[in-house]
Amino acid sequence: MRVKDRTGKAVIYLLLVLGAVLMLMPFYYMISTSLKGPEDIYVNRLVWIPSRLVWKNYVTAWRSEPYFGRYFVNSAFIATVTTLAQLATSALAAYAFSSFSFWGKETLFMLLLGTMMIPSQVTLVPNYAIIAKLGWIDTYAALIVPFAASVFGIFIMRQFFQTIPLELWDAAQIDGCGRFRYLWSVMVPLSRPVFITSGLFTFIGGWNSFLWPLIVTNTPKLRTIQVGLSQFNQEFGTKPDLLMAASTVAIAPLLVLFFVAQKHLIQGIAHTGLKS
Numbered sequence: 001m002r003v004k005d006r007t008g009k010a011v012i013y014l015l016l017v018l019g020a021v022l023m024l025m026p027f028y029y030m031i032s033t034s035l036k037g038p039e040d041i042y043v044n045r046l047v048w049i050p051s052r053l054v055w056k057n058y059v060t061a062w063r064s065e066p067y068f069g070r071y072f073v074n075s076a077f078i079a080t081v082t083t084l085a086q087l088a089t090s091a092l093a094a095y096a097f098s099s100f101s102f103w104g105k106e107t108l109f110m111l112l113l114g115t116m117m118i119p120s121q122v123t124l125v126p127n128y129a130i131i132a133k134l135g136w137i138d139t140y141a142a143l144i145v146p147f148a149a150s151v152f153g154i155f156i157m158r159q160f161f162q163t164i165p166l167e168l169w170d171a172a173q174i175d176g177c178g179r180f181r182y183l184w185s186v187m188v189p190l191s192r193p194v195f196i197t198s199g200l201f202t203f204i205g206g207w208n209s210f211l212w213p214l215i216v217t218n219t220p221k222l223r224t225i226q227v228g229l230s231q232f233n234q235e236f237g238t239k240p241d242l243l244m245a246a247s248t249v250a251i252a253p254l255l256v257l258f259f260v261a262q263k264h265l266i267q268g269i270a271h272t273g274l275k276s
Helices: 002-034 056-064 068-099 105-117 124-134 140-147 151-161 167-174 179-190 192-207 211-216 225-232 240-260 262-271
Strands: none
Touching (some): 002 240, 068 140, 068 192, 105 151, 124 211, 140 192, 151 192, 192 240, 240 262
16 A cells, blocks of 8 residues: 555655746746847747857837836836735725625625626727716726725635634624724734735735737836837847746746745645635
8 A cells, every 4th residue: 555655656756846947938938039149039949948148138229119117107006006905995895795694695795706707808999988988098097996805705705704614703802892893903814815815916916017008008108017028029020038038027027026935825725625
C-alpha cells in the first residue's frame, strides 16, 4: 500500500509540475522577448533564450509613449477606488442577505445571481448611453461608478458571513451593539480573508480593464495601462520587444500583490464554500 500511495502521489506531483510549467511558459516567453534584440525577434523560429540581454528595451518602451506613466497612475487610482467602493457595497448587501430576515430574500438573491449570467457585451451599449446622458464621458466617474458594486463580491461575502456564528450577534446585542457597529467591529475583522479575496479580484479586474476605458475615454490623460499597451500595435506593425517589456512592467504590480495576499486569498476561497 505504501508503494501504491507513493506512486500515486508521484504521478499527481508530476502532473501538477507539468501543469505549472505549461502555465508559466507564456510568462517566461514574455519576459525573454522583452530582453531580446532584433536578431532574436525577426527570425522564422522561436527563440527561448536571448543571445544577448537588451535591458534598454524597458527604458525605450517607457519613453516611447509620453503618457505611459499617467496610464499607471490612472490604473492604480481607478482600481483602488473601485475596489474600496465594491468592498463597501458588497459588505452591506451581503450582511443584509446573510443576517436579516425579510420577505422574498431568497428570490431576490437568486435574481441577483442571475444577473451574473448576462454577458457584459449585452449591457455595453445601454451603459454607454446612460453615461453619455449623465455627461460623464471622458471622466473618472465613467470609469469608477459603473463598477462600484459587484454581484460576485456580494455572493462570496454572503457565503462567508453565513459561517460566522449567530451567537456573536446575540452577545453583541447584550453589550448594546447596533447593526452597523456589529458589522464594522465584529464581522469585518473576522472576514479579513474574504475581504482580501474580493478586493484582489476587483483590483485585478480594474487593472486589466480595456474595452470600457477605451470606449468612454477620448483623451490619453484618462486612459489605463491596458489601453496604453495597445499603442505599441501601430499601423506599421507591432514592436514585440517593446510591447513585451511594457507588458512585463504592467503585470509586475499584480504579481507582487498576489504573492503578498496569497495566504488570505486561499482562505477566503475555501471558506466561502463551507455553508450555502
